[in-house]
Amino acid sequence: MELTDLEGAEFRLCDDPASLAQAEGEARAARAHVLRAGWRDPDYAGLRDAGFVIRPDWIMFTREVPEGTDSFLAAQVRPNRTRLAMDALAGYAMSLEDPVTERSYEEFLPLYRAHMGRIHGGLDFAGQLREAVLGGDHLLATWRDEAGALVCGMIARQDRENSLLHVRFLAVREPAPAPATTAGMYAVAASLAPAYGLKTLSMGIEMNFYGAVLSPGLCLYKLRLGGIPVPAGMLGEPDCGLVADKMLGLRGLRQPVLCFEQLPVDGDAPYAPPAAGDLADAARRLRLVCFVSDETDEAAVRPYRRWAQLRRVR
Structure with missing residues (x-):
């Protein structure tokens, strides 16, 4: 033993x-x-x-999202909180990168590491999986303020075999733009899944x-x-x-x-x-x-x- x-x-x-x-x-x-x-x-x-x-x-926590964000919100206990977060994120400039470039990845990492540093037991998985993220099947969504600084972002993997958009890494700066910012980003990911021809959203492993x-x-x-x-x-x-x-x-x-x-x-x-x-x-x-x-x-x-x-x- x-x-x-x-x-x-x-x-x-x-x-x-x-x-x-x-x-x-x-x-x-x-x-x-x-x-x-x-x-x-x-x-x-x-x-x-x-x-x-x-x-x-x-x-993995999953959700089939044939109608994108509407499917995601319909299953929630408190959908209004997510809607408020989405409204808050709408005030920032969103960009989507597919595939993820090394420059954008390096910019995202400090935000992610700071975010994980505020979580009990948080580990730098994004940093450890660099080659996978830059391997061509990941996308990066980010939101920036008027000064161009990162407010929040997420990296997701497109899994064609399982028709799955897997949100792997999320990061939000402190203070967050809204109490439910992470839920707002998941809702955006739910809209991206059918846009990429994928039927299911994964909220992480x-x-x-x-x-x-x-x-x-x-x-x-x-x-x-x-x-x-x-x-x-x-x-x-x-x-x-x-x-x-x-x-x-x-x-x-x-x-x-x-x-x-x-x-x-x-x-x-x-x-x-x-x-x-x-x-x-x-x-x-x-x-x-x-x-x-x-x-x-x-x-x-x-x-x-x-x-x-x-x-x-x-």
Whole structure:
């Protein structure tokens, strides 16, 4: 067994199914947050019966947008906030670059890095993926003020195989031009998708573990935007798969702790992947699980009850 650390969440990894009970006892004694079944070809059904959550390790929030921005707004819990942000962005000069040039990319990076620096656990993914961004299948939308300075911007990838416009990187200067500026940019991306002959908008790929790696509020935000979570592995991310985790404790994590659980489907092999491109089926197979402790503030949990199944961890 190996003790690992992931943004404040302590994991114990068990690599032998015969020692699972022992591994759980040792993990609890060490006050680890999570026990992960890490051996090859695990029995997911048996692990689920033992209290494990079977989940995609990465997800995408998606939305089919045949009518562009109108489709995006129609699915939202609070569409007026996005409309106000779009109105605010309309006061700035927007430009669209396809493909992304090195000069524009280098100008965008400082804005992006400053934006990520204000986010807990924010990483410079745009800087790390330079070659991919400049590889010809990305576009860059930016907004500038009267002085020509960048106000905000986004980089998106055109995925023809999956008919997907994938917003990969967003950045907004401080102070933001409107409270919901990021939602306004997603709405613009929704209008670009059908213009490029693409039917689906992706609002980014995320690690499927909120409360330790990512803020729980990010999950709530994208659900309120009408985002539909699907496993990232079915949308051109071949390294993304399933993991089996058992939550043992929540101390020190930002509660509630959330993840999207992969559900088995009657008549299929346990946890068989959904058909390629069938986002509706993929979404039906996911369930949001909200882990809470006895000390969790009820007010912190209330916004999630609309979407989530609550599970108590002691």
